[in-house]
Amino acid sequence: MVRTATRGFLILLAVALNAWPLFDRDRPARLVVAARAQSTAAAPFFEDETLNPDSPHAMSHVASIAELFGGGLAAVWYAGSREGAGDVAIYFSVQPSDDTRWSPPRAIVTRATATRDLRRYVRKVGNPVLFSDADGRLWLIYVTVSIGGWSGSSLNVTMSDNEGRTWTRSRRLTLSPFLNLSELVKNAPAALSDGGWAVPIYHEFVATFPEVLWLHRRSGEVVATKSRMSAGWYGYQPAITPIDTARALALLRDDDPPRTVSIARSEDAGRTWSAPQRIELPNPDSGLDAIRMTDGRLLLAFNDSPGGRENLRLAMSADEGRTWSRVATLAEERGGDFSYPFLMQARSGDVHLVYTWQRTQIRHVTFNTRWLDEHSGGSLR
């Protein structure tokens, strides 16, 4: 059929093509830990506001917040007639550094724009996560679903170089071999020393498990890979908190009894993780978030109940997550629904938290570490 010399050439070609990745190796990146910052306010302060007080939508959910290059804030969330409905869009609002008011929310991703950008049918849009890089660029990772429910999700990314006024064409990230199904996002990424991001993501199809999405921008293009955090036994929707440049914690949501927060640990900047260990704090199968504050303490926002989302509390750990103390209650009401917290510490040292309030509004609270210190004696607000 084929002469020996030709066969030899083809075999060499096969070896060369498969050996090519050897020349394309990346150096492992370290985690970036924010430098210590002091709050601009000397006295304890706490502020609470609604980002979308005049929302015409019956449902608003899953907010995230980022600091703009110039010092302002930007937030995203999704809203529509109900979760998963075709009219759900991702809304964006900014608060310039010289203004205390938030801009009127503006839809930046709809089912129609996602269908156009991604060149495929999109049935619904979901969880968005917003973050900013060192160049002042805003990144938005968001969920779309073409078939089925949330377990049929895929992740997409778009960016803005002008603080959210315009966004690049969205790009689909291929992260799963089975029809690219079931990759979702909820919490903020950890920055890497090479300019990339370790984004906590999770998988929900067949089995539920947490993963890390490794995101880089090379020659203007987004490069995405992922690694497994644990197998499909328990724990998902991770929140990654770097401890130092090599060590990190991942706090996990739990969908199985006894429903507690779990923690996995990494010693190699997030590439491998320990098996998740349960801690004493409950988790009613609801989203949580945690950050390492610049003073080294860990701050966790969570629903402090094994059975519902009727409260939203803060807890702190001063020993890298081994022990936790409840610090303050941000919301509590019988029959209420206060969920999906998202934490961010600004360069000023102030902590920002956005969360879903009664599924209808997005609340934004700001406080400083002195306010946390005031509450860390154990009394609840």
Place this chain on the structure above:
Amino acid sequence: MTSPIVTELCSTASPWLALVLGLQRLMTWRGFNLRGGGQLLVAGGVALAVLLIPVERVAVARWISGINANFSVSLLAALIVAVCERAFARTWFSSRDWDACWIFGAVGGLALYPLALGLSRFDPYEWGWHVSPLFAIMAVLTGWLLWKQIRFGFVLLLAAAAFQLHLLESTNYWDYLLDPIYVLVSFVVLIRRPLSARAARRVPQGTP
């Protein structure tokens, strides 16, 4: 990074060829005796028209991309061979070429999907992004198939080249080698074959 137009064309090629193959079978069944380029032209044109039909203002091709945008090079090659063999009544793949194609699909699917969907902490899908044993295994397997003059080796060579050229939306090597449709077809073919052989043996001798 490859142009989105190229990746879109690559993701549409397999569904288009699958439709062409289906139409070829339909034409044969209905006694529509057209062969060669004429058959390809008619079946290809109809398949293209079907893929361009808008449903809720979205073309059928984009609905398919919504479900799967990364059809493997293995499936694409198998479809090209099947369509051309049927159109031109020539054998491009011998039975051992097809055997290699289906065994690779079934074994690869078994190695990939259960673990990638959470059966264990090890995720073989990660191997498709970085230097990993997957590349060594594929180099050896492709080389061996080429040495044994099994034409499926060419397909794996093309898959490696397509991966280096980033012709699919995916940047993961696995997606150039396997996809769920290809794996499913591989299993169906491999399971049906012994069943068909057993049924053939049951037919009494002398039966006309």
